Amino acid sequence: MGTIFLIVFIDLVGFGMIIPILPLWAEAYHPTPAVLGLLMATFSLMQFIGAPILGRLSDRSGRRPILLFSLLGAASGYGLLAVARSLPILFLSRFIAGLAGGNISTAQAVITDVTTPADRAKGMGLIGAAFGLGFIFGPAVGGVLVGIHPWLPGLAAMTTSLVAFVLTWFTLPETRVKGGGADTVRRTLSVGRFRAALAHPSLGSCLLVNFLAIFAFAAFESTFAQYLNWKFILSPRQVSYVFVVAGLLSALVQGGLVGRLAKTVGDARLVVAGAVLGAIGLALVPLAASLVMLFVILTVFALGQGVGTPSLSSLTSMLVPGAEIGAVMGVFQSVSSLARIVGPFAGQLALGRIELASKSAPVVPASPPPVGHGWPYWSGAIAMGIAAIIAFRMRGGVGSGSGRVRAEAAAARSE
Numbered sequence: 311m312g313t314i315f316l317i318v319f320i321d322l323v324g325f326g327m328i329i330p331i332l333p334l335w336a337e338a339y340h341p342t343p344a345v346l347g348l349l350m351a352t353f354s355l356m357q358f359i360g361a362p363i364l365g366r367l368s369d370r371s372g373r374r375p376i377l378l379f380s381l382l383g384a385a386s387g388y389g390l391l392a393v394a395r396s397l398p399i400l401f402l403s404r405f406i407a408g409l410a411g412g413n414i415s416t417a418q419a420v421i422t423d424v425t426t427p428a429d430r431a432k433g434m435g436l437i438g439a440a441f442g443l444g445f446i447f448g449p450a451v452g453g454v455l456v457g458i459h460p461w462l463p464g465l466a467a468m469t470t471s472l473v474a475f476v477l478t479w480f481t482l483p484e485t486r487v488k489g490g491g492a493d494t495v496r497r498t499l500s501v502g503r504f505r506a507a508l509a510h511p512s513l514g515s516c517l518l519v520n521f522l523a524i525f526a527f528a529a530f531e532s533t534f535a536q537y538l539n540w541k542f543i544l545s546p547r548q549v550s551y552v553f554v555v556a557g558l559l560s561a562l563v564q565g566g567l568v569g570r571l572a573k574t575v576g577d578a579r580l581v582v583a584g585a586v587l588g589a590i591g592l593a594l595v596p597l598a599a600s601l602v603m604l605f606v607i608l609t610v611f612a613l614g615q616g617v618g619t620p621s622l623s624s625l626t627s628m629l630v631p632g633a634e635i636g637a638v639m640g641v642f643q644s645v646s647s648l649a650r651i652v653g654p655f656a657g658q659l660a661l662g663r664i665e666l667a668s669k670s671a672p673v674v675p676a677s678p679p680p681v682g683h684g685w686p687y688w689s690g691a692i693a694m695g696i697a698a699i700i701a702f703r704m705r706g707g708v709g710s711g712s713g714r715v716r717a718e719a720a721a722a723r724s725e
Contacts, residue, residue, distance in 0.1 A: 320444075320473055321474045323451065325445075327455070328452065331549065347655035347656070350654035364376050364415070372484045378479060383407060384407050442561045451466065453550030529687075529690045541683065542604075555608070577624050585695075592694060594610070
């Protein structure tokens, strides 16, 4: 598990270098909002298609070769990103990286192979910790490198994936037991499983809340760098540092607050509170008059995301018996993936046409900001507000349901 932690952390550092500055790179080629939105959604779209295929292959051929393949694919995508001098090459880089981007789901399968059900949550928590730390250190390193040369983060991200590849090759044994029937969670959006989930009295509401929350966050994440560049005239390095602060705020909330609140307040109430705080934070982002005010607003938004997202996952898993959790969480993750595809596309459309002052420099702030610069956040706030209403209306039902499942789980443990 320590090896998997290092592999995921190193790979996510590379991923975190790219995300904050990718839209600023793309602006150099003056894409339409629809084209830029499609670029930002390409990785998630191809991952949605490729991850189930890689998952099935890992069940048949083993975890290790698939993990090695996905890391090489990520390195190839980052390498193309570093040498890209046109929008089609940027698209190709995200296409390759997304299609081969089954490394996280494969790492989860490895954890499933080597842990007992009692220890599995702890193992998955290691991956979550590596994920979060990667998104803190990645933007920080990318911010330093982009100040040296605009394309250096692409080369550095390629290097991190190659380092993870070497680490996997020399230190990670094959963990799949032939014929062992590991319960890998499928990421495909099976129509049958989706209908079954919707038929549950509360699961359908949880899925809708999840879609709206992820949609709002994806729209925010894919346009925030441009907003910072336009409104506060921040360089790519400074944009990356803002992402670092946002990541730290989220990590502090999820690491030190959610567990205690869940025990005293309950998951259902935390979902409502998270959606309300998220809506308030997003609505205020375009109104920030200074960076200090923006960081205060981001704290509110991070608090909402930090308490709402894990609480919704926990609540969803407790609405069904243990034998159905895998299938239900597979549908839950598929809905999340769909929201990550739709959110960036809608966010860029809401942002409006991007006009740069220079065609040569990749990051020249526009003056004045586009008319629609606030709409990705206001539309996200509306989505989060709707999610809050749905969560508030369902909290009574899910509260009793989760309590029933908790009681069943406690009885099973005592036996």
